[in-house]
Amino acid sequence: MKNHNLFLTPNYRYRLPESNLKKLILSLIVLLSFVHVAAQNNINISGTVVDDQGEAVIGASVVAQKSKNGTITDVEGNFKLSVRSNDVLTISFIGYITQTVPVSGKNNIVVTLKENSMLLDEVVVTGFGLAQKRASVTGAISSVGAQELAHAKSVTATGALVGKLPGVNFRQDNGRPGAAPNIQIRNMGTPLIIIDGVQKDSGNLNNLDFNDIESVSVLKDASAAIYGMQAANGVVVITTKRGQKNQKLKVNVNGYYGWQLPSNYPKPASAEDYLAAIIQTETINGTPRTVTKEEYQKWVDKVDEDHTSFDWYKYIWVSAPQSYVNANVSGGTEKVRYYLSLGHIDQEGNIRGFKGFNRTNMQSNIDIDITNRFKVGVAINGRIETTDNPGLPGDDYNLPIYGAYNNLPTKKPYANNNPKYPAISAPWAQDSFGWMNYEHAGSYKDQWKVIQINGTAEYEILKGLKARGLFSYWLANRRQSNREYSYKFYEYDKESDVYNVVETGTARYTERSMEMKEELTSNIQLSYENTFALHHVNAVVGFEAKKGTYPRMYALGNPPANGIPYIDKTSLSNFTDGIGNPQTRMGYIGRLNYDYANKYIIELSGRYDGSYRYKRGKRWGFFPSASIGYRVTEEKFWQDVDFLKDNITNLKIRASYGVLGEELGTALSHIVGYNYNSGGAVIDGGLVTGSTVTGLATDNITWGKSKILNIGIDLGFLDNRLNASFDYFNRDQTGLLASRYDVQIPEEVGFSLPQENLNSNYARGFDASVNWRDRIGDVNYTVGGNVTYSRWYVGDRYKPRFSSEWQKFRYQAGNIKGRYTDVEFSLVSDGQFQSWEEIANHPVDQDHQGNITLKPGDAKYKDMNGDGLINDADWRPIGYRKGGTPWVNFAFNLALDWKGIDFRADFVGATAYTYVQQGFLRYFDPNKNLSQYLWDNSTRLVDIWDADSGFNIGKYPLALRTRNNSDCTHWPSDFWYTNMTYLKMRNVEIGYTLPQKWTSKIGISRCRFYVSGQNLFALKNIDIDIDPEITAENGMAYPNMKVVNFGFSVDF
Template identity: 50%
Template sequence: MTFFTHEKIRCALKMHRRNFSFKAVLLIIAITIINYTGAYSQNASATLRVSGLVTDLSTGETLIGATVKVKGTSTAVAVDAAGKFTIEVPSAQSVLVANFIGYTDLEVPVQGKTVLDIKLSKVTTNLDEVVVTGFGLTTKKATLAGAISTVTADELSHSRAATASGALVGRVPGVNFRQDNGRPGSAPTIQIRNYGTPLIVIDGVTRDYTSFSNMDFNDIESISVLKDGSAAIYGMLASNGVVVITTKKGKRNQKPTVGFQSYYGIQKVANYNKPADAKTFIRALVQDETYNNRTRTITRAEYDKWMAGTEPGYQGFDWYDFIWGKAAPQIYNSFNFSGGSENTDYYVSIGNLQQKPIMRNLGDGFKRTNFQTNVNANISKRIKVGVGIIGRVEETAQAGLPGDDYGFAEQTAFRNLPTLRPYANDNPKYPGISAVDPQYSYGWVGYETSGKYSQIRNAITVNGNLEVQILPGLKARALGSYTFTNTQQDLHEKSPLLYIYDKNTQAYNLAPNLPAARYVERTFSNSKEITTNFQLDYRNSFGDHNLQAVAGVEARSTISPSLYALGSPAANGIAFIPNTPSAITTLTDNLSFLTKRQNYSTKINYDYKGKYIAEFVGRYDGSPSYIDGKRWGFFPGGSVAYRISEEDFWRKSKLLSNINDFKLRASYGVMGQELGGVLDYLAGYNYGNQGVAIVNGQEIITSRIAGLPSVNLTWGRVKALNIGVDVTLLNNRLSGGFEWFERTQTGLAAGRVDVLLPDLVGFSRPNENLNSDIVRGIEGSINWRDKVGEFNYFFGGNFTFSRWITGYRYKQDERWTSEWARYRGGPGNDEGRYRDGTMQLIGIGQFQSWEEIRNYPIDQDHEGNRTIRPGDFKFEDINGDGFINDLDMKIVTYRVNSGTPWINFGFNLGGSYKGFDIRADFVGATGTTYEQQGYMRYFDSNQNVSQYLADNSTWYKDIWDRNSGFNIGKYPLLTRGANNWMTTHWPNSLWQTNLTYVKLRNLEIGYTIPYNVLKRVGVSNFRVYVAGQNVAQISNMPGGLDPEITSNGGNSYPNPRVYTMGVQVKF
């Protein structure tokens, strides 16, 4: 550019001095402006090197891996491990754009500065959130047409659950849950909309529920829950919905980053059914002997001594405190290492969880070690390869006990009587008899005395990925996956060695009549799964039109052989040695055959301006479970959405503009449901365990016909209809959604009731696709996120209501003699009825006196009410025949002691301020029933009784006198025996509680040290926290028990209360 100098200006003025005019003035001004502008442009065009720090606005945490880009160019850099960046900008007036997943993009003018510190705020809307929708496809939540919910790594990181499925509880609308016991390593039951166990997909590979539960959820990047027809792309196994897990990967152009997480937790028993103390137990024994006219086993003098509790031999023992009273640790440690260059990225982690049992002497509990790695590399501009490995080792070790080892131990708090003690003469070296059935004496529980059960499971999945860019927007992808799982179980049960102390000789004598020697077991099982997948992905935009498509083929094979050996040792302490044939009494080789499946799938997603959205999915699936001609099925699905808030009239409206996003959605899909066994279509015979025959003095193993082949059985079909709405308003601070859904199962397996077979044939009618069922419900969520100054806060909640309804039943009218008979046949047999609950007598109160019983017009016990006592229940005579029997039963419950509730909900709230943060997660449910009459049956079985039941039962005013009158309690007279079965143990509504509960599942308080303090020691993030799990509950559960348990005696292993202290560090 040519510039005007001051000398040239002076010459021009001299030449025009005599005829100076207005034009000359304009010329001078113009020249001056041009001169100034040229000089400025020359200065502004100079490039600048800008550096700075990218941090979280509220916590000051460095955002490692954030991207800083020069607006309008392709120039971009990634923030390094220290949170720093350096970038060349072409002009002093350039604008930088900083972005990070989960944070709002921020534009920062350079304005000639060479140092810029950028502070990002977490997003207040999830419209830009990327959702994994299956088979490697992703889409923004704003343009999502299906009913898909997501949970991010940030949300999971605040959970202290021992399992990944436990971390999911209460966070997703449409997910029902129940943690029915707290055994070390146990996981909650998770169902999508009460459909059943969902399909699990981890990094594109179908896995089982255990593989998901035992992942380290700190290695999970996101979880997507597919709840409607969008799951149809997964075909035959997707009828119960799909949970899609994506694991963490490294970030490109990021320096190596090391992460460390650790916590130490203390577990304590919570909300458990306490057994009665010795005084209550003795009173109950005396009352039982009084009522039943039994021979007295306790004199008045002995009774008084027990009530005083001061003399040796008459002091009660607290079995609850002895068995459950100790605290047990729960320890977690995890390291991860991640980073990347321009063409590679990597993520490696290893974690370990230890969960000790809270029961005394029960063993080492559960240990799990997780390993995960993801490595991806561009080997050329068009070719990308990747390898992922997910591995784990699970170890369970506990005392070897009869039956279910934990179940046996759980019963002992009631089977051990409070009048007896665990050790003979209180000497721990000599376990004593403390239960009516000696083998339940808890003093002998332990590795050395009762034996040991152990299980080791090793599982590894190796995934290989290849991605080829064929054309712009068109990719070919191949996936190969190999999973191997090996499980070994060892059990050595010892017979109980119990002792009796002889005070005279001061000797410890072995008790007589103890159970015989136990046995040893060993089980080996292997599982191999191979999955191969090839697909073409296409993604492109044509002006305002956006298109995604995928088409692929997948094959999967599995084989799971196992070997079982049983040995009966002659005495305790004999080791189980496989090379000693004489010790093995049973050897079972469960040969497994290879199962193969194949499918073809496609998915197309289209949107116009992000406003009109449509999606189609389809899958052609094959299964080996059916005869030729019935093995393949096609399962389509589709969804549409309309973001009306993107219309011009909406944006221009002052009223509607407060609603930032409003989307209507609808979807319909057909999924397959595999019914029957793999070889049910073949005729054949069953061998083994079918009885024996003696022929010529020799034992011959017999066989039995397997039944008629099911040649007419094929896929069941599940049709899912969903209508939903998503709303974001008030400047994206408030968001929510609502769904209505209906799922119809057709072609359910059943036999033809109008085809009769004589009993002598020994088998039943073959199954065909005859019946149907329906699940119908609603779900919703609402969330608020805002900030006041430097205080950021949030709260939100979700709920799910879902119930089963009995659909079509093949020739239902021909099965029952009347409508009443059909009703009494159960909810699963009556079309149009809710499929839950059990038949119960309807309690209408309690008898208050002998006179009321004598004058009662209804024969309730079928003996003229001779066995009824004051305090016993009264039942409604529904059919008016003057008798109480099963014809007077109705359904007044929900699912009883089983399944997930019909209504689940969760809500959370929290906030952060200058490095401090707090979060509380609540979960709850209603629409489930607990039956508690097992409380009474403990005492019936020569065991102790629940303290709650004893405190709320009917008692004699004088337990030594039958004629003293009664103090009527909530429950009948506390006695043993079944002479009052009709009025105490028959299923009835007074033993049932329709539950409603709310739990504070997680409470966490943390503090993040400011970066300007940490950078001096090379640490980018350091957070400490304290947390509590299963902290408190509000419930109408009788006795304050945990409402999630399913045992009607309340003796399940309780969900422990856990207090933890932990640290999260990044280098």
């Protein structure tokens, strides 16, 4: 019998049974195995990341999927990392295909990354929870990422996009501080702006900090239908930056300092040329002399300071600094991601004495995974922007700009050059704006304070099935304060050393306005995404609602003295207070995306929208869209042919069609409105204030509709080093507003018939892009370009009528279906008259007075109808639209990188639009100066003092003070119209990134310095010194600035 009581028998030696011994040994083996596994969890590995040519890839991200450790490669492409022995590494770098490599117990790993020219725009964010790979996109969508935007040093985010998006047109018609380009998609009108899922206006896009933008996607076709109302002109989808999972803390500080100069601006004539033009006028007209030869010669010889021409251009336009700085931090753990940013920009004005514009931006994006299924996010962004200038009516920059040619070159801004005493420098005192400053004119200040809070929550109900909600609150407060001082003009008496008042300026004004914009947006979605074998499905249904209120208060007063900051009852002259037209919109959305083997792709979407604008029964509309795509290169027959597989690596055919809604008409036009406190009557001897009806109500206004067809093709050649895309589009716009003319109502009603949805227009066009990316030795380079053509045509018109065939041809061109819209008509020129003899023998009566007003150098017009008389019956179509976006826009881009040196250049251009010379650039105003360009290129007397001395025929007619726009030589004609073409260098930048082996020693992972320039030159087919983007026909717009910046970017 075996005794198992060890403690009762001290001398007993216990022997473990054999079976138990086996168990113990097995347990020890298992324990040792655990110890071995534990040791495996902490192995140290090293490795090298190279490209397909064996060159080191610097700064590549290396992340272990299981241990969550990560690092980046050094200047040799090397890395060291502590990982588990069975871990998997993810290696990624911009411009290369991401690779996953199992560790498999190896201590040294070499990874070769392959370039991917499609990677930069591989993911396209189209909104409502969908981010698609470029390969699966079936709509016409252009996109740009943060890396490209970082090289565009623009004051506004819109400016950073110029030239980078095919099918998106920009035109910056003025360069005042804080100004942004106008943006249109395919010349269709103002697009809808979506920022982080919330509808905003273009002002919010303009004033984003471009450093905070992660990506921009532009929906150009029917794919915009899911955004409903206001999306018919296309949609710009902005996504701001966010932190990433398991991202180490990254701190970035970047900024620049630069100088601005006017790029192109017509210069006023010098004093001697201004006086010569006056003398020539008096010589030809035989009027008494106001300038003697002796006086004129003093100006020519500049005998003293009083006879030295004053350059108003140099005085008014000055160089001005601008500066920008941004600091941001980003990072993340397994559960929390964050991105925080603070930026400030200061852009001083280029008009003397103008402080200009400044803006401070804040962005905070935080995402938290409460559980593996439940995620929340909070995004807060805000800005404070301020415009600060001298006191001018309505902050009118044009007043001092006009001073450049209103003010005479024989005058100076101050009496005796003493800045305390403004002088009259123009024929009319109120035009003497060249001296504007805060001391004399007062001050104008306009400030916006804006904050937006977005809250999101997402819950995964089942695998692939998610519920998501977004709530956004946006508040903008605007305060304007304008104090316009009364001022006096002086003359200096040298003998008595006294400044005498000769005239008093405008009356004092104090303007105050306060405006508040408040918007609430809510969005609830249910989405499902899954893959079944070769079938991939993504679907979403949802609801969106938006409500906004926009109250405003305005007060105008006439204070008794300058400097009084308040408006009291005694000085109040105008006061308005309004609730600001509350607006409410809502819609139901649905979308289905399906693809088979990433080869056959289809997308269906629709939106059922309702608007507060219309009466019951007409408020709601359904707007569907559909698109298909076929990736031919994924077919087996394509892959089986080596030539096709190796040379054409991407071929996708796309098509889309949809109906999009447009909000037309004024709100609540079906209800009779009243203007209160308008009019009145005397009743029982007393004045009773009354109210008036605003107009007739109508039930016949509802949604306009745009039917949009797009057919496109995407191509990739030579392993996608060469990429091309082409899209053709049609837009049929119906339900445009017009009034019936054939329904008569009594005149006693006092109103015309209201508008209804009666007319239509249509547009046709295309956009295309080509990009080549490659590497030669150590040089990486990219060359690309894009072009957009879009033109509008007249569609159906309500019962078009014409009084004659001529009326049908000329004046009613807008009523002929199939005609181009925006066509310029004018007389057709036929050179210039070379002599008095030619004028006398001219068989056509051009001036309606037997040609007695004509002079050598004047424009000669063609008698198109042969009746011997020049009039509007001789007008013909001679040009494209003026003042708007050109019909053809194009851009070219170049990028180079070589051993830490990088170079970027963006060129933009346009053609097929008309510029018209007017005012300052067309004739010599009797009460102002003339442009130096006009004088230098005009016809002149050989001797300005002798009418019989003959003429030197110039490019333009005689510049005479007695001629104006009604003179026949200045009639509208192609003599004064130019069909423009230009190419402008929009951005250029050269930078250098310091070697990481230098910077890593002081805790800096990347340090880059650069020099950049904007608007440095423009090639154009007109020799007038104007910026080709401006629309002001007299050239007197605030010009776009030439800018040179010196900047840096440092990552810690």
